Amino acid sequence: MNSYLALLRGINVGGRNKIPMKPLREHLEDMGYQQVSTYIASGNVLLASPDSPEQVGREVEAALVENFDLDDDLIKVLVLSPDQLHSVIGSKPEGFGEQPEKYHSDAIFLMGIDAETAMTAFRPREGVDRVWPGDGVIYSQRLSAELTKSRLSAVIASPLYKSMTIRSWNTTMNLRDRLTPL
DSSP states (O other): OEEEEEEEETSSBTTBSOOOHHHHHHHHHHTTOEEEEEOTTTTEEEEEESSOHHHHHHHHHHHHHHHSOOOTTTOEEEEEOHHHHHHHHHTSOTTTTSOTTTEEEEEEEESSSOHHHHHTTOOOOTTTEEEEEOSSEEEEEEEGGGGGGOSHHHHTTSGGGGGEEEEEHHHHHHHHHHOOOO
16 A cells, blocks of 8 residues: 555635535545545645555545546546655745745646746746746745736746646645655
């Protein structure tokens, strides 16, 4: 049995693709997943399965589209092992996420594209935005006092955005604390 974090892209965002967490957990349990839990309502599912992360991702993505009233063009699922999530956290740029009162920091997880390709969607505003490529992730940091001047929202208009799912650094760290190897 393996423990995993499933990041569900495109649910409960902007009033679209609403999925209550209790029915989601129940459905995943009915599919045979064990130790299913969710963290906040933004598409973070912890579960256990003997299957590979790729297989779990395919099954969960198909189940979301088949069993919930969703815009399936927006839905993607990325499944990470504890080692993969710890690698994202351990590879962060120096100082990243360490001044939450000054900077808003995000982990932008990539699905089906590499960081080099994803970086082409970013046009950071000098003095406001900073982005760093990682392995399967883009680290994004915005000056909190200048959030309205950030260009991160421009990424949402990019076709590449469909291959990304964003989690705040605080959420990423909380997910790490909840995801334990079996």
